[in-house]
Amino acid sequence: MRAPSPFDARQDLADAPATSRRLRPKDAATLILVRQTRGVPEVLMGRRAPGHVFMASKWVFPGGRIERADFGAASATDLAAEVAARLERETAPRRARALALAAVRETFEETGLILGRTAPPASVAGPWRAFRQSGALPDLAALTYVARAITPPGRTRRFDARFFMADGKTLLAHGAASGELDEVAWLPLPEARALDLPAITRFVLSEVAARLDEDPRPLPFVRWRHGHHAVDYD
Numbered sequence: 001m002r003a004p005s006p007f008d009a010r011q012d013l014a015d016a017p018a019t020s021r022r023l024r025p026k027d028a029a030t031l032i033l034v035r036q037t038r039g040v041p042e043v044l045m046g047r048r049a050p051g052h053v054f055m056a057s058k059w060v061f062p063g064g065r066i067e068r069a070d071f072g073a074a075s076a077t078d079l080a081a082e083v084a085a086r087l088e089r090e091t092a093p094r095r096a097r098a099l100a101l102a103a104v105r106e107t108f109e110e111t112g113l114i115l116g117r118t119a120p121p122a123s124v125a126g127p128w129r130a131f132r133q134s135g136a137l138p139d140l141a142a143l144t145y146v147a148r149a150i151t152p153p154g155r156t157r158r159f160d161a162r163f164f165m166a167d168g169k170t171l172l173a174h175g176a177a178s179g180e181l182d183e184v185a186w187l188p189l190p191e192a193r194a195l196d197l198p199a200i201t202r203f204v205l206s207e208v209a210a211r212l213d214e215d216p217r218p219l220p221f222v223r224w225r226h227g228h229h230a231v232d233y234d
Contacts, residue, residue: 030063035168
């Protein structure tokens with residue numbers, strides 16, 4: 001099912017100016033953490049540092065590019081069957097699991113928050129080292145898959161991003177953040193919508209709000225088609 005584009009093309013270009021480069025999108029994953037505070041839904045968001053080439057000073061959900069280590073990282077739980085099945089309609093099972101792990105790892109790196117289950121500390125090499133030393137394993141069963149978006153061609157960065165959502169109650173602990181985000185905060189949905197947001201973040205935030213009222217909900221896929229954004233729901 002196709003819906004009218006929710007994007008302002010001029011704003012989208014301001015978020016990520018077009019260049020003449022032709023880049024292939026890189027797999028990436030984002031985690032949207034939601035919690036209820038006195039009956040009001042809040043989302044975890046962070047503001048990117050002003051020096052970033054991509055989305056500088058914008059408020060975003062934590063996330064980032066998939067790493068080779070995500071394909072072999074251990075986890076305490078597996079993706080729920082329906083989440084795995086939906087992802088595997090788009091990509092191979094091993095990559096689907098790696099995308100979910102990337103969302104958990106990137107959230108830990110950028111915010112210090114651990115979506116995991118208690119486990120004996122382990123010494124591993126690479127980007128999972130700090131997470132495993134904290135005494136946890138990723139809790140993939142806590143994730144739901146809520147959106148997919150591919151950055152339009154001709155941008156300085158291009159991602160094929162999958163957006164996951166999890167209940168903030170499933171967080172295990174805090175650790176040290178990387179500092180990539182200048183500020184991290186839990187924000188009520190109306191306040192989050194008033195921030196300086198990239199076009200895709202604003203769209204996904206609306207999807208999160210709708211999903212809180214209507215679950216299950218068709219999954220949106222945002223991509224560039226014939227010179228403009230298109231949104232398909234499936």
